[in-house]
Amino acid sequence: MNIRAARCALAALAFGVASVVAAGSSASAAPRGHVAASLLSEAASIEPGRPFWVAIELRHDEHWHTYWKNPGDSGLATQIEWALPAGFRAGEIQWPFPGHIDDGPLTSYGYTGRTLLPVEVTPAADAAPGPVKLAGHVSWLECADICVPGSADVSLTVPVKPGGGAPLDEKRAPEFAEWRARLPLDGAALGYSFAGRFDDATLEVDVTPPAWMTSGVGSAELYPASAEVIQHAAAQQWKEDTKPFQIRAPRTTAFDTTPTQLAGVLVSANGWRGAGSERAIAFDVPLARSAAALAPVTPGAAAAAGPGAATSVAAGPATRVHASDASATPGAATAGAALSLPAALVFALLGGLILNLMPCVFPVLSLKVLGFVQQAHHHRRVAIEHALVFAVGVLVSFWVLAGALIALRAGGAMLGWGFQLQSPPFVVALAALFFAMALNLFDVFEISGAAVTSKASSASARAGWMGSFLSGCLATVVATPCTAPFMGAALGFALAQPAWVALAIFTALGVGMALPYVVLVSSPHLMRLIPRPGEWMNSVRHAMGFLLLATVVWLAWVLGKQAGNDAVITLLGSLWVIGVGLWIAGRWGSIVASDTSRLVSRFAAVALSALGLWFAISHIDPECSAASPDSPACQIRAPAQTRKPVQEGSTTWEPWSEERVAQALAAGQHVLVDATAAWCLSCQVNEKVALSTSAVQAALADKGVVTLRADWTHRDEKITRWLGSFGRAGVPLYVLYGVNPGGREPETVVLPAVLTPQIVLDALARLS
Amino acid sequence: MKRIRSGASAALLAALALMPRVALAEAVIGKPAPAFSLPDTNGHTVTLAEQQGKWVVLEWTNPECPFVKKQYGKGNMQKLQETYTGKGVTWLSIGSSAPGKEGNYPPARWNEIQKERNAHPTATLLDPDGAVGRSYGAKTTPHMFVIDPTGTLVYQGAIDDHSSPFGDPADAKNHVAAALDEGISGKPVTTASTKPYGCSVKY
Known part of the structure; x- marks a missing residue:
């Protein structure tokens, strides 16, 4: 029995399933247009003369965006023309703070995913009881690689109930509250004061926080209300180590006008009323030409400098450094996090070591140890090679996971570590994989090396390496939900950093996780402590099989929390089908069977496994999966449980x-x-x-x-x-x-x- | 970086994120316009320097952009080109779309397109690496620049004051025509810069 080959094949199966899932989700692209619009009301019924909130809901296809009130370098703000009943009045669109959309040297400000643009509507004072229809024509510019104008007639009907108290729609109210929380607060009303100045190259705004604001805001970015002020695509610098806080941005020189007033929105990492509070404030400040020349904003320094503080001083013309400007860059990158880089690296290494003992990783790694045992006593060098390949597998998968996470977050998705387990299809695939591995350990079926190894011995060695590599991947994937004690702070630090720092931290984590095995096999002393292969290994394998089944039980419970009872039952059904398939493979597909019998039974096993997985995954409500987490189905059902x-x-x-x-x-x-x-x-x-x-x-x-x-x-x-x-x-x-x-x-x-x-x-x- | 959400190339993109972004330079009103030398669709090289003594219009264009289509669909851009090239103005349409992006074509296809849409620029210039677009800070299609006979930039910005992909350009105030009329008759240009509107240049 070749454990590694078995795992190799199973992992390949899981990969296949993952791509089937991916293909399935992308097939459900929008029928026409790339943005769908509708009109929502927060109120279940309304009262005459009493203002209430509606929202233009925009659902963007992946990669597509629409624009903020200042679209930035290109684009157009979304508009609505209202057709309201007599006496009804609609306010302006209230713009939630946008995100950056970076496209080569150009930057736009806009929205992706699902977006609500709130509008306050005041009903007629003499509105008669009964349903009223609010209608409008929304027009926007939707862009991805290309731009297409889009528009839609939207409407909603809501009953007028005088004296009814204008109750909120229970399903809608939370998301309205969420989107209103993204509307900028009035900075001045909150106690902030502002002062602005500029020279030919630089714009500088002092932000004096109110006395009660004892902490910083992490970092902040300026989104100007008008396109004629700053270079949108250029890096900005935020400084909060001394008061007043200060934001600096390169001015645009394309316009021959001199700015006299700057209105805009400042978006912070942590919130303007303390950690976790509203992230955006609006301000409007007179601008004056600075008497002294301002130090230039060093391009790229804010994003790339990291802990190396000296760069921004060196980059500017040294002769005219403004008193407070020398420190514009350094604090910004680390201000939001409580850790230094070396400490984060040490924590990450320790965290990686501890991950090995986590209940979700342990079974996978014990299999690894069994593999070492089989090899180590015969070929120590081979064992060391395998341990190293395993380490590479761990590292590569940490990089892939971390890279995906960093890229997705850069794209605006609010994801955190362990995000893949928030996807029900992933949980199903993982449960099926563990179930199959357990059956393998119970000797229900074997993936004998014969098919691979009969060709050439070098191929068998390579297949073995692939197995070691994949078990590294597998260990990483199952480890992520077990955020070990030291990892919380290290990962939080990592994701708040420039990409290279984040990757360094994830690398330390991977090294920590793989380290024990590399040390174990490379030390003859330690290897002597491991008993010789024998009958005891079979007992261990069976015991590990039960551990894996326990993991399946846990995953089924997770799935139940995510997708409900039906999803658990379909998962169990699919495991049953997969079990039958693998039993067939074991009974008629073993190495002693005839070629035809092997071929047919293996085909049957693969077909049944695929069928089982398809069955379970396709029965997860397609409206609510990783591909469309913002769909109404998720929005409604998920919170209902919590x-x-x-x-x-x-x-x-x-x-x-x-x-x-x-x-x-x-x-x-x-x-x-x-x-x-x-x-x-x-x-x-x-x-x-x-x-x-x-x-x-x-x-x-x-x-x-x-x-x-x-x-x-x-x-x-x-x-x-x-x-x-x-x-x-x-x-x-x-x-x-x-x-x-x-x-x-x-x-x-x-x-x-x-x-x-x-x-x-x-x-x-x-x-x- | 636009496709940053695609998970498949996530690791590659993470690596790309480490590279500094190449920023735009910006042409400044009242200063010499950045020099350039670009091939046209017929294989000739066109330089700004050799236009000395003439008024020059630079028109960043992408035939598939809805904002450009609005101008050409109503015959407006063609009419401007005919009117002002008739008065001795050099009108250069420039395509800065990168290879593989919308609005990038081989020269022969460009000539067909210009014929199909009945365009009358002095020449159509190819800037597939975007170097000239970046040196001017061209952000949108259309994005218009007007250069006087001494080589000084006198207008940059939108084609007109109706920033929408719909409507008839004839109803809008055309900033380029105004700048050229004022400039040619020896008056200072009243509106020397506006915010350009349109699709992003596909660098």
Whole structure:
């Protein structure tokens, strides 16, 4: 029996499935146009004269975008012409802060994915009871590689109920709140003050925060309301190590006009009212020509400089450095994170080591060890080679995962570490793979090396290497949900950094994970501790098979949380079909069977496995998958499970929202937030061993702590953003907000990623 | 970088993200227009220097862009070209689309297109590596530049004041015509710069 070849084939099967899934999802492209528009109302019914919110909903195909009010270098802002009943008035489109759309040397500002553009509508004061129809013609420019004008007639009907209280539509209200949270706050009303100046090359705006704003905002970017002020595609510099904060951007020289006023939006990483608050503020400030020449904004410095601080000083003309300008770049990159690069690398290495002991990785790695045992006693050199190939497999898959994550986040997707487990088809494929591996360990079937090895011995060696490589990949993929204790901070740091720093950290993580094996096989001393191959290995293999089945049970539970009971049943059905297929392969496809019998039974096995997987994946609601996480089906169903308070012992876990946190704090109550996900094993463990213990529950009740749960089982941009405000890219995260009696800002304590009852009790005891 | 969401080439893109972006230079009103030398669709080389003594119009174009189609569909751009080349103005249409992108064609196809849409520029110039587009800061199609006989840039920006892919350009105020009329009659150009509108140049 060749374990490696078996795993090689199974991994190939999983890859095949993944591409089938991908093909299936891309086939469902929009029938015409690349952006679909509709009109939504936040109110279930309305009252005469009482303003309410509607929104233009734009659903963009992948790669397509529409534009903000200032489209940037090219493009057009979306418009609506209203056709409203007599006496109804619609306000202007309220623009949520946009994202960058970078295209070579050009930059535009706009929206991708699903976007709501809110508009406030005031009904006629004498509107008669009964349904009214609000209609409009929306026009936009949709662009990807090419640009196409788009338009649509949109309408909605909503009943007028005088005295009805204008109740909100329960399904819609949360997403309206979410999109309104992206509307810029009035910076001046919030207590910020601004001062602006320019010279021929540079625009500079001082941002003085109000006294209560004790922290920085991480980083900030300027989105000007008019296209004639700055070079949109050029790097900007944000400085917040001293007050006032300051943003600097290269001026555009294409226009012969002199700016006298600058209106725009500043978008921050962490929020203008403290971590996790609203990210955008609007400002409008008079501009004056600076008496002294301003230091130029060093192109690319903000993005590429990283920890190397000296570059921005050296790059500018040294003779005319403005007093405060020399430090414009350095702090910006690291201000938002609490770690230095060397510390992050060390944590990542340790985190990688610890990953090996995580319950999701352990079975895969024990198989690896068995492989070493088989080889090591005969051919130490071969074993070392395999260990190294395994290490390469780990590293490459870390790079691919990290690269995908970085690229997707750069594209605006709010994803975090472990994001692939938020996709139900991925969970199904992983469960099927583990199930097949378990059957393999139970000797139900063997993928004998015969087919591969009979050709040439060099091919068999290569196949073996491929197996080692793929088991490295597999170990990485299954490791991601087990964010080890040290990894939370390191990964959060990584994703907030320039790409090369992020890749360095992921590399350290991979090295840490692969290190024990490389050390083990390269040390004859250690190898002597491992017993000789023998009958004991069969017992271990069977035991590991049961461990794998336990993992399948866990994945089925995750799938149930994500896609409901039916999805679990179809998964079990598909595992049954796959089981039959693999049994056929084992019974008639073994090495002793005739060629024809082998061929037919293998074909049957592959066909049944594919059928089983297709069955399970196609029965996941196609509306709600990784390819379309923003679809209405996901929006409606996913929160339905999580929005309800959950009673655990004497503790009631309410669903988390930033509004609920603010509300509780305003009411003088302490708040504990548990950020968790069904697929995060360490989260489950923490909840069981610490948060659910009677001592902790009693202390929570005693202090009157409001307990909120942020469930990240599904993709949730708000939670991703909130995690990011604590420098985290994944769960678990435990945050305790303590109210101060003096009415000052609440104290925020981040608890460790591995909880014991005592840690929680100590933190609670410090609350006033 | 536009296809950054495609997962398949994610690792490659992550590597690309490490490279600094090449920024645009910008031509400045009242300063000498950036010099250039480009091949036209008939294989001749056209330079700005040899236009000394003539008014020059640069028109960034992409025949498939809806904003360009609006101008040509209503015959507006052709009429401008005919009118002003008739007055001795050099009108150069420039394509800066990169190979493989919308609006990049071999010279023969360009000649067909210009004939099909009845265009009358002095010459159609090919700038597939975008070097000249970048040196002027050409952002959109159309994006218009007017250069006086001394080689000084006197207008840059939109073709007219109706920034929409729809409507009749005849109803809009044409900034290029205004700049040329004022300039040729010896007056200063009133509106010397506007925000260009249209599709992005496909660098």
